[in-house]
Amino acid sequence: MIEFFKQPLEAKKTYSMVPGNLQGYGQLFVVSEDQKLDWADMLSLVLRPSDSRDMRFWPNTPASFRDSIDRYSSEAAKVVSCLLRFLAMDMGVQPELLLEIFRGQPQNLRMTYYPPCRQADKVVGLSPHTDGTGLTLLLQVNDVQGLQIRKDGKWIAVNALDGAFIVNCGDILEILSNGKYRSIEHRAVVHPTRERMSAAVFHHPRHDATVGPLSELVRDGRSRYSSMAFMDFRKRFRRVVGHPHAQRLAFEYVLERLWLNAHVHGQEPQQTRYRLCCLRRVTI
Ligand SMILES: O=C(O)CCC(=O)C(=O)O
Numbered sequence: 707m708i709e710f711f712k713q714p715l716e717a718k719k720t721y722s723m724v725p726g727n728l729q730g731y732g733q734l735f736v737v738s739e740d741q742k743l744d745w746a747d748m749l750s751l752v753l754r755p756s757d758s759r760d761m762r763f764w765p766n767t768p769a770s771f772r773d774s775i776d777r778y779s780s781e782a783a784k785v786v787s788c789l790l791r792f793l794a795m796d797m798g799v800q801p802e803l804l805l806e807i808f809r810g811q812p813q814n815l816r817m818t819y820y821p822p823c824r825q826a827d828k829v830v831g832l833s834p835h836t837d838g839t840g841l842t843l844l845l846q847v848n849d850v851q852g853l854q855i856r857k858d859g860k861w862i863a864v865n866a867l868d869g870a871f872i873v874n875c876g877d878i879l880e881i882l883s884n885g886k887y888r889s890i891e892h893r894a895v896v897h898p899t900r901e902r903m904s905a906a907v908f909h910h911p912r913h914d915a916t917v918g919p920l921s922e923l924v925r926d927g928r929s930r931y932s933s934m935a936f937m938d939f940r941k942r943f944r945r946v947v948g949h950p951h952a953q954r955l956a957f958e959y960v961l962e963r964l965w966l967n968a969h970v971h972g973q974e975p976q977q978t979r980y981r982l983c984c985l986r987r988v989t990i
């Protein structure tokens with residue numbers, strides 16, 4: 707990955723994103739010429755299922771690149787299977803139930819390169835967002851800190867442990883767990899003199915899954931979210947881009963719809979009110 711980003715721009719542009727496809731080398735969510743871009747370049751690839759790989763975007767320099775990514779993908783999938791088992795046990799649900807939702811372990815990879823910026827406080831490396839995933843395995847590739855999470859309205863730096871993954875709970879896990887695990891809002895800042903690199907592997911439910919709180923967790927009828935097809939969730943999630951907090955807000959917007967539906971079915975009025983407050987911040 708380090709070798710890939712070191713190459714001249716022209717070489718990297720061989721793998722440029724094309725309209726209508728989120729894979730390849732470029733920038734995330736570019737929707738307008740006037741948009742202020744994040745201070746980062748990235749290479750995004752679909753890794754699993756393996757027949758969805760689009761090899762046009764897979765660099766073959768350095769020569770070991772494709773092979774390394776392939777192995778990384780299998781190992782990440784194994785780690786995530788283990789984590790899903792532990793999470794199921796922690797929630798008191800059958801591990802097989804959770805694993806079935808992630809069957810085949812659809813996975814994509816985003817490698818991000820943040821160049822240094824002398825006026826680092828005037829730019830943002832990666833805008834605030836939540837991951838629209840089940841779980842994300844995030845690796846800070848070099849020893850430059852940059853990840854922050856928003857807690858109680860404040861941004862808090864997360865220090866990566868050497869050689870360890872940072873595991874993010876994504877939006878889907880928040881819904882499946884009926885809110886037990888919160889999908890955390892995060893962003894990346896840049897360093898004034900040093901470049902930074904990270905690699906995130908996003909794990910999604912299988913494409914024909916329905917996402918909603920696991921039935922074992924709503925036995926008492928307290929479902930915080932109603933269910934929807936994962937592909938519908940994804941479509942709505944991607945519709946709102948280019949806003950400073952686009953992804954978090956998009957997620958809240960989708961949740962809002964889910965919670966309103968739940969409310970219509972006579973559940974959780976208090977939670978619905980909370981989400982209505984969030985909705986006021988969103989212009990859609
Ligand atoms: O670079 C980082 O530390 C964060 C990356 C991230 O949040 C993402 O790729 O979704």
Ligand SMILES: [Fe+2]
Nearest residue numbers: 835836837892
């Ligand atoms: Fe993220």
